[in-house]
Amino acid sequence: MRQIRAAELRAFVLDRLGLLGPLWREGEAKGKAVALGAWQIDSIRVTGLRNQELAWAARAESPPAAFHDLVYGERALVEHHYPLFAVRREWLPLLLTATTHRTERHDKERRALAPVMRAVLKRIADSGPASPADFESRRIVGGFNTVKATTRALELLHYQRRLQIAGRSANFHRLFDLTERTVPELGKWRRPGKAEYETFLAMSALGVLKAATMDQIARRMYLHFGQWRGARIEHFRALAERLVPRIALPVQAGDLPDRPIYWHAPEDEDGWEQAAAHKDSPVRLVPPLDHLLYSRQRFAELFGHAYKFEAYTPEAKRRFYFAMPIVHGGNVVGLIDAALGGGAWRISGLDLWHNVPAEALRETAHRIALIAGASRVTAGRKLEPEWRRALSGKIALS
Numbered sequence: 001m002r003q004i005r006a007a008e009l010r011a012f013v014l015d016r017l018g019l020l021g022p023l024w025r026e027g028e029a030k031g032k033a034v035a036l037g038a039w040q041i042d043s044i045r046v047t048g049l050r051n052q053e054l055a056w057a058a059r060a061e062s063p064p065a066a067f068h069d070l071v072y073g074e075r076a077l078v079e080h081h082y083p084l085f086a087v088r089r090e091w092l093p094l095l096l097t098a099t100t101h102r103t104e105r106h107d108k109e110r111r112a113l114a115p116v117m118r119a120v121l122k123r124i125a126d127s128g129p130a131s132p133a134d135f136e137s138r139r140i141v142g143g144f145n146t147v148k149a150t151t152r153a154l155e156l157l158h159y160q161r162r163l164q165i166a167g168r169s170a171n172f173h174r175l176f177d178l179t180e181r182t183v184p185e186l187g188k189w190r191r192p193g194k195a196e197y198e199t200f201l202a203m204s205a206l207g208v209l210k211a212a213t214m215d216q217i218a219r220r221m222y223l224h225f226g227q228w229r230g231a232r233i234e235h236f237r238a239l240a241e242r243l244v245p246r247i248a249l250p251v252q253a254g255d256l257p258d259r260p261i262y263w264h265a266p267e268d269e270d271g272w273e274q275a276a277a278h279k280d281s282p283v284r285l286v287p288p289l290d291h292l293l294y295s296r297q298r299f300a301e302l303f304g305h306a307y308k309f310e311a312y313t314p315e316a317k318r319r320f321y322f323a324m325p326i327v328h329g330g331n332v333v334g335l336i337d338a339a340l341g342g343g344a345w346r347i348s349g350l351d352l353w354h355n356v357p358a359e360a361l362r363e364t365a366h367r368i369a370l371i372a373g374a375s376r377v378t379a380g381r382k383l384e385p386e387w388r389r390a391l392s393g394k395i396a397l398s
Contacts, residue, residue: 002251009253010302011330015275016210017291018059019284019327029060037207040289041084043172046322048340048372054287072167079165081158094200098225099159116153129166131173161186202243211264214240216295283364284327303332320349328356345369348380358390366395
């Protein structure tokens with residue numbers, strides 16, 4: 001078994017996740033984006049950019065519009081309803097297997113909403129893509145509390161592979177369209193065999209995490225199936241123990257507590273040398289739902305700090321609102337909190353765990369602020385005076 005140090009493992013993970021080395025150039029961005037497997041979609045845009053747009057900006061030279069085209073135009077990635085991820089198109093037929101998992105409660109719901117589902121489907125077939133906002137109907141139990149019956153009907157039709165998320169409206173509402181008009185190959189969907197599906201769960205979990213312990217992989221498999229569907233985590237732990245050694249290579253981090261074993265795909269083997277070769281890498285700011293944070297357990301173990309997304313924490317109990325990890329030189333060096341308002345990208349918090357060149361952090365903060373539509377960067381009083389001076393100013397990037 002390969003013996004590594006924690007610093008090597010950190011750099012390997014960052015490199016495989018597209019967060020080490022130069023930003024992706026236009027010609028390579030599509031392939032590298034698809035290779036990440038899944039991109040979490042979220043609507044919150046306190047920084048002026050949504051999660052997926054920040055994640056793209058942390059990796060690619062081209063603007064976030066290129067990511068939108070990849071998902072809603074070219075459809076090399078396809079948005080899947082829940083969890084809200086844009087996933088590799090070739091993964092979709094296997095990922096959708098979980099949506100056929102039936103319970104008595106769901107069967108009862110489908111029967112009750114059958115007339116609404118028929119009406120929604122006819123409207124889309126006749127008039128083209130529609131969002132939940134395009135329909136009026138009674139509210140039923142669902143979502144965080146209640147949801148329109150037509151919204152739930154759209155979701156159930158998506159689960160049945162009859163509708164797909166074909167785009168987003170100006171208000172970021174999901175636009176549903178017929179599967180045959182968006183991802184026509186799903187019309188020939190067949191249920192995979194048990195072994196094929198279980199292997200997919202293991203491979204897709206590893207494909208998203210890039211390097212993880214057995215338990216971290218099992219938890220991701222559980223998510224790809226759907227934690228809300230009634231299975232138990234013990235089932236996926238047993239699957240991971242059986243399947244991961246067949247598809248992955250182990251390494252042992254000798255200087256981490258308990259000398260944990262991490263697993264990675266054989267095709268990522270060159271990542272060890274590639275990560276070590278990166279000498280000049282720009283600072284990255286990654287959002288709370290970035291690929292790097294898909295396993296908070298791994299993040300804490302590798303980088304020595306727990307991460308909490310505090311946007312839903314009462315103000316008096318939180319340190320940050322939208323804390324973004326700062327990546328530099330093969331490590332996560334701290335957190336930065338910022339929001340867009342009044343034409344300014346205001347940095348309200350900065351917590352540095354390791355040294356980072358002020359000019360490098362300024363360059364990245366100004367680049368992200370420019371993409372978000374700001375004309376200047378300002379810094380709050382919580383920052384030390386030298387950092388306020390270093391980061392604040394008009395945006396001069398072009």
